Amino acid sequence: MPHMRVYLNYCVNQANAGKVLQSLRDANPELSAQLQCLREDSSARNLDLSSYLLVPMQRLTRYPLLIRQILQYTDPPTPTPDLSVAPRLTLSLPTEHTERESIANSLACAERILEEVNETIRDREGRERLGEVSEELRIGKDRLDLTLSTHHLGPRKLLKEGVLAKAKSGRKLRVLLCSDILLLLNESEGGGLYRVPLPVHELEIHTSRRYARSEDAYIRIHRAYPWGGETLVLRAPGIREARTWTEAIISAAAKAKEGIRVAVGDSQDTKVGFGPTAVGVGMGHVASAGTPRASADVG
CATH class of the missing domain: 1.20.900.10 (Dbl homology (DH) domain)
Incomplete structure (x- = not known):
């Protein structure tokens, strides 16, 4: 056998x-x-x-x-x-x-x-x-090559892909959860980047009473200070889909944290959140590619 x-x-x-x-x-x-x-x-x-x-x-x-x-x-x-x-x-x-x-x-x-x-x-x-996705992705003048290996987590893996909507505006976004980053693309407008990729190891899933009537249909993705200090609220097509997204993000974040900890050792940076240069996406560093926003809810 x-x-x-x-x-x-x-x-x-x-x-x-x-x-x-x-x-x-x-x-x-x-x-x-x-x-x-x-x-x-x-x-x-x-x-x-x-x-x-x-x-x-x-x-x-x-x-x-x-x-x-x-x-x-x-x-x-x-x-x-x-x-x-x-x-x-x-x-x-x-x-x-x-x-x-x-x-x-x-x-x-x-x-x-x-x-x-x-x-x-x-x-x-x-x-x-x-x-395929990398063909049209740009950050400034640089092409974003998603096929390159990450800095500390080995080859990048695509874990989940789907279309979610922003909770407030209803804008459709194509979301790709990778082993090291969360990628948000415009579902229309040629499918370009909606915003710079989010390092998965910096993300947390939050709960809130604001959407009590359809609690499980919302996915609240929080990125803490000093790298973000914001909560992105997305709406899934249904309760089950929202739950699978939530579980996938939580699992990916835990594995990314552990992978980085093993790769770089138990330094002070890893204990406080791994630092903004922990993850690369084929050009520069994800976390330094954009200016963090400090809004409480950008859904």
């Missing part, structure tokens, strides 16, 4: 392989016609080549299900008999315990490999998305 990791590179590049195949078909009518003839062959079971590209990933997703079923129908180990009463039973005792343990280990291994593949695919898709 551990050798199933050979599928990792293939599965990560599967989506790109499908795009390459389609581009070759579009550019070469003869190839497209030949592939169609092969599809009509009975041995191909009327399946297109693109369908066969999916087979390795489909196998990886099915293995945990199949092994779990096998485990379900594998008898648990029988109790150890009293050898003083029936000593001869030891000659024909089954190996249920060894067999069941082996199957359980195989299941755990299959699940780990599948999770590793899925995580790698998500990371790649996230990097591609960050590359």
Whole structure:
């Protein structure tokens, strides 16, 4: 089962392989016609080549299900008999315990490999998305390259993306939560930066009674002094979506703080908030890119 990791590179590049195949078909009518003839062959079971590209990933997703079923129908180990009463039973005792343990280990291994593949695919898709977003992002005259690694947290990861609205004005913003920054883009107007990126490790989620009737639909993102001293209030499409955003930001902030603490050590700066130069976004430092505002609520 551990050798199933050979599928990792293939599965990560599967989506790109499908795009390459389609581009070759579009550019070469003869190839497209030949592939169609092969599809009509009975041995191909009327399946297109693109369908066969999916087979390795489909196998990886099915293995945990199949092994779990096998485990379900594998008898648990029988109790150890009293050898003083029936000593001869030891000659024909089954190996249920060894067999069941082996199957359980195989299941755990299959699940780990599948999770590793899925995580790698998500990371790649996230990097591609960050590359797309970076094409039009500028801070002043400088291009903001989101695909570059962070200063202390390794490669930047896209954790969550969605459209939220400002609580007061209703203005739509496309929000990208990364492992180190929170990015706010204009949903209209060409999708440019609404404001400079916010370092995730400086953010907190606040609660308030001001929106008591729809408390869970609002996300209050606070950035404390000396870097911000403001609270950005956003509204999600629904209660569940607001909750997932809140949990994602809290989790990202905690991981970013811990990652920076480990990277730079327990210096005085890390104890008081890591300082404004802790996170980079491919040009300069995020926190020094703009002038902090001291409003109590900028939602």
